Amino acid sequence: AENLSFWEACEELRYGEQSRIPEIVDSIYQQFLAPGATRWVNIDSKTMERTLEGIKTPHRYVMDDAQMHIYMLMKKVGEGRAGQGRARLGRSLMPLLAQDSYPRFLKSELYRNLLAEAVIPPETKKRVFPFMRKQRHSSPSP
Numbered sequence: 001a002e003n004l005s006f007w008e009a010c011e012e013l014r015y016g017e018q019s020r021i022p023e024i025v026d027s028i029y030q031q032f033l034a035p036g037a038t039r040w041v042n043i044d045s046k047t048m049e050r051t052l053e054g055i056k057t058p059h060r061y062v063m064d065d066a067q068m069h070i071y072m073l074m075k076k077v078g079e080g081r082a083g084q085g086r087a088r089l090g091r092s093l094m095p096l097l098a099q100d101s102y103p104r105f106l107k108s109e110l111y112r113n114l115l116a117e118a119v120i121p122p123e124t125k126k127r128v129f130p131f132m133r134k135q136r137h138s139s140p141s142p
Contacts, residue, residue: 044069
């Protein structure tokens with residue numbers, strides 16, 4: 001339901017009154033894209049970054065990338081329900097998750113905190129001459 005509502009709101013932005021564009025862009029952001037949005041839609045991180053950059057100077061086509069992403073998701077879901085089965089739908093979404101979720105995880109505060117607390121082993125010093133190896137601790141010969 002959120003995806004369809006988002007798509008309709010983007011259509012209103014595209015074909016609505018010029019004077020209302022900043023208001024509509026803000027409304028779409030607050031309802032669908034902002035952290036904790038009441039009707040949040042799932043778009044990939046690259047599309048989100050482009051959209052967030054674009055809304056700094058709102059215009060009627062600023063949501064086009066996000067709208068196309070949502071359209072493609074709705075289309076995949078529709079194809080999945082038309083007899084393709086959930087297993088195939090899951091396989092088709094795996095590349096999206098690999099492209100989106102992992103990069104988003106790498107940028108997350110959780111991952112940054114994990115890195116900050118990680119134990120980093122000391123670097124091993126490479127020897128200039130390979131024949132100069134440390135002598136092994138062996139028992140002395142008689």
